[in-house]
Amino acid sequence: MIIMETDATPEQIARVIDEIHKHGLRADVIKGEFRSVIGLIGDELRISFDILSVLPGVKEVVRVERPYKLVSREYGEFFDSPHKHRRIKVGNVTIGGSEPIFIAGPCAVESKQQLFRIAEDVKKAGAHILRGGIFKPRSSVHSFQGLGAINGEMAEETLNWLRDAGNMFEMPVVSEIRGEIHVDLMAKYVDILQIGARNMYDQDLLTKVARKKKPVLFKRHFGAGIEEFLSFAEYIAAEGNKDIILCERGILPLGKGKEYTRYTLDLAAVPAIQKETYLPVIVDPSHSTGRRDLIFNMSCAAIAAGATGLMIEVHYDPSASLVDAKQAITPDELKNTIDACLKIHKLMRPVATKTKAKPDEKVKG
Amino acid sequence: MIIMETDATPEQIARVIDEIHKHGLRADVIKGEFRSVIGLIGDELRISFDILSVLPGVKEVVRVERPYKLVSREYGEFFDSPHKHRRIKVGNVTIGGSEPIFIAGPCAVESKQQLFRIAEDVKKAGAHILRGGIFKPRSSVHSFQGLGAINGEMAEETLNWLRDAGNMFEMPVVSEIRGEIHVDLMAKYVDILQIGARNMYDQDLLTKVARKKKPVLFKRHFGAGIEEFLSFAEYIAAEGNKDIILCERGILPLGKGKEYTRYTLDLAAVPAIQKETYLPVIVDPSHSTGRRDLIFNMSCAAIAAGATGLMIEVHYDPSASLVDAKQAITPDELKNTIDACLKIHKLMRPVATKTKAKPDEKVKG
């Protein structure tokens, strides 16, 4: 992390970037109101910090001792000072702003009729963003893989429905990208590109998605620690795309005997991650618990833990869902959940901000 | 589970119990307002359900297909019908009642002065029950093991302090029992006997503690699934003691790299356990996160998840604690936490009860 003098010239900045490129690294440049900051991308050991620190216009070179640097709170404070989180705008919705955001919709898009009916329902219930799976990652090749997986024509048609439903009910749309081959197609239709838990470690997919310059909803793998989760988010940030929404969706359950929840929802990870990064964190209570009867409580708990939003699966007839029938809630249940969450969020706010100390001088970027 | 006729005579009940004893099993008898119910303790395969069902006065014999039976919600509905949980009364405090209960105090009792000062502080902050470790289970024989572990005289003196502090500030007291050799001594002084996570599997300790007929605070082991947790609670219930407070305190963390929380707090286990049993469930945010800066959020989240109480470590000077210095909060922080939790609980209540359907005819016991 190279902090430039307040009066550093564009030429001086270019000179630093040149030096960085010369050693095979890349540069992430933040132009602030008062000063610029340059982040290194690549193996720091290949460049001498002593040389960088004496280049003209350089005020200070700071080493960030973590595998994640560009997404660290430390780095983010140079461009996100007035807010607790980065605010990510999609259409007329702001994720990471003063209000929690609710993403809702069917697990899988099953038909145009099903999608439009649910879209209308979730909008009425208070949701802000519409979700809908088109390519479903499945454990078995013998299971339904999503309408998009049938053939290319079907994929495009289904994406069109999603786009239209979003437009009609005024909600940005999000859908999961399962493989690199779908990135271009998906980016044409959806507003937020989701990378699912199983693909968290797929660095080539991360890089390709990041380059679309659209917000990325990035889910934690069920076997990943927090450090790893942020280290892989760094692959997205390294492409210059910091509009990353982190999503906790449960880790592997532990212990012998019957499983009472599908995964272990790691809610303490929410405030723990928020201390490490400026990226907003949301929670998926649907996949983590796998139980419709726990969604209400765990949604409220997630907001109380500090989540900036929720991603919930909704179906007008949950038991008829083609995928994950046990975890979808009805639109009425969604409304109850959103109402309770908004009240809890309101109640938490003043207390939460009390504990926040802000550094004085900051740059925006 | 043997359901008797409403007009079954005491002789008929005795006859059933006799039959049970004859096969080497034990009986748990609930005398209700309308009818009695008898639970079997031991290996059901050793007794014929056909024979039991034709005994005079027997209405119905129901097989409970789970390793836990006496603590199951199904069984509890015969004596706890009007309430969501069993209500456990200790002094003037009711655990599992309409208000959440806060257990607070130092991790380890370090001195009389320390204990009394913290007791006064937590009482003012709104706590209902005083905790204080006297025999500390520790990973290393080279660590401080609690004042009680120094010698027998010291153990008795420290327990006296705890008793006196409880009396003076009108709070029942709870302390952990680490081994069978301390059960008699501890039971003389404390109101609630705690069995720590590491001893969850220690069935001989469970049995011995249960026989003291005092409420038991029973913590989930960090490697135990929910089924195992309830199966071991059953060892306590099998001694006729159903005053069991279950406590979630985090399971083993997963994933490579730095650990950001000491354990993974499994909050979805709270509502999941509550669907299985009538026993009240509380949460320990202190040991689970191991981080003072996460206690506020995770306490609120626990209440939102449906916990009936919290157990929190408090110290007027957290960094000076002899044990677990990183996780204690100050009395002021405790007050903030309790205030927020009470508000969330109030807000959750009406919604939570809406979803509760009650069976019609029930017996009390």
Add this chain to the structure above:
Amino acid sequence: MIIMETDATPEQIARVIDEIHKHGLRADVIKGEFRSVIGLIGDELRISFDILSVLPGVKEVVRVERPYKLVSREYGEFFDSPHKHRRIKVGNVTIGGSEPIFIAGPCAVESKQQLFRIAEDVKKAGAHILRGGIFKPRSSVHSFQGLGAINGEMAEETLNWLRDAGNMFEMPVVSEIRGEIHVDLMAKYVDILQIGARNMYDQDLLTKVARKKKPVLFKRHFGAGIEEFLSFAEYIAAEGNKDIILCERGILPLGKGKEYTRYTLDLAAVPAIQKETYLPVIVDPSHSTGRRDLIFNMSCAAIAAGATGLMIEVHYDPSASLVDAKQAITPDELKNTIDACLKIHKLMRPVATKTKAKPDEKVKG
């Protein structure tokens, strides 16, 4: 699984396949010496087994009650009867044959000189197949990603070295494919396409790699159970490619405190997997332990557990490796390891076969 009559005509077989396609499923056809067997690929619920069983030429329709069917031992017995495993031939090497196979080489290719020197060394030590990482999956974007990741020209040049080294020292070569974008390129140069642990769940990558019709070395994810591992291998088999070498490489470590091994090598998974599938299983002691001083013992243990091969990282100067320096062994150590493993394998063989019962009538395919 549709078992045809011994005298079923090609037309009858085509008729069955037609019926399968009509319902949106695919067919896997095994033409045996005596009879043909047809496996279904896709959701079985979409087709009526009653209809299939009355088609002309059909002897029997068998439902396989597992998420993996094509890779199950049950299915494999129709074409692999005389052997314990499927025998996969690559050049002059047979994986799954009567002798254990040793795959060795550098973790990452660092230079032409390094690769050729190690290739020569491991050949002399007794290795059969040469490994060399060109695109390295890494936890941090700031780490060395392999020579192939620098640019396309470099990727091609490095792959050329690997090909040449394989040719010169007469060893087939294997290298990991990290993303779908490299599949075509890699398939041009390497004999065995490796899918790393982190990509195990990447079904689109699996499908694309499978279609290259080259043997696939498929590693178990560190958070995957055996059922999941085989279910994802099924994605490869579903493309008609059954030349799959399964590789156990350790699962997530558990428990508090210092980690003494990088992952937990799950050796009991080796015989457990072998009971489920006809695919050969090898073990990677290098990544699983992460410790050079454990490779000898754990290699011997893997062979004793029943592994049909090992994949070991070797460097003439382990501490100078650019990647995973702590786990590479020297060529001398490799020789000792291979020698001991061969002796153990010889010793195990007669005992192991004693317990094997063989079905009578089988078809080859």
Add this chain to the structure above:
Amino acid sequence: MIIMETDATPEQIARVIDEIHKHGLRADVIKGEFRSVIGLIGDELRISFDILSVLPGVKEVVRVERPYKLVSREYGEFFDSPHKHRRIKVGNVTIGGSEPIFIAGPCAVESKQQLFRIAEDVKKAGAHILRGGIFKPRSSVHSFQGLGAINGEMAEETLNWLRDAGNMFEMPVVSEIRGEIHVDLMAKYVDILQIGARNMYDQDLLTKVARKKKPVLFKRHFGAGIEEFLSFAEYIAAEGNKDIILCERGILPLGKGKEYTRYTLDLAAVPAIQKETYLPVIVDPSHSTGRRDLIFNMSCAAIAAGATGLMIEVHYDPSASLVDAKQAITPDELKNTIDACLKIHKLMRPVATKTKAKPDEKVKG
């Protein structure tokens, strides 16, 4: 760890011990051939190393930076120099000696006839030590708890059978102690006191068992890391009892879906633990896999990994076992297993010792 001069007088040693006691710590004294070494037990922070190092007769004070000190290899080298492990003698058997030791017998003692028949069988098959469970730790209060749990008279009678069977077939006997209340009774009858996995963390039980001055078979908890395992073994060593046989018996399985082994046998822990401590390590393939058909392979693998012994459950009619019927093998299978293990051990020995470097000057104690 205080290393005394070779000519230190008994008075000087006593003076050092005095100083240690004065600060509330305990001392572990090893009188060697050439010199004495004193280990500290308790919180080292309470004593000044500067003061200790200037006491007369003290050569050097060494700080061991691990939670386990008395069981560390470093400390052990002062009294166990010529051997790789501590050699623990029980009757005419030496655990940790040049030959692997096989402990075998029924999971639970079911009758005198059953025990004697199996004892005779395992002796013939080559076993050295007889095992037999009398108090069985069980997950459910409704399961068979062992004959000893029925009543005190039965406990004593069953222990008598075990003692007699051991005497008759000339094998030392081992049985598990489940709670502190049975320590005195068990120590009267059995030669090796077993502490089961579930009691690993029960430090009061460990202390009480250690004081019996009999060898302790100490099993790793299924959720414990290696550091914790050794730290709790330290509780036994701290009572002056270093005759501890460590036993790996599997850790919690991980991953979704069906479980193919009961626990995950962590075989790499065997050599990893052996590098840390001089205590011998054995493996229990029965409880870890829970599968009779994996015992042969995993026993061989354990010996190849470096285990100094095995503990295997045997029954002449495995499917009729009252406890853990799926994992017992027959006496014939035991014989095959022992034969193969002895061959593998013989084969491993010369290679294994090659890598062993020995310190020069050592004391015995």
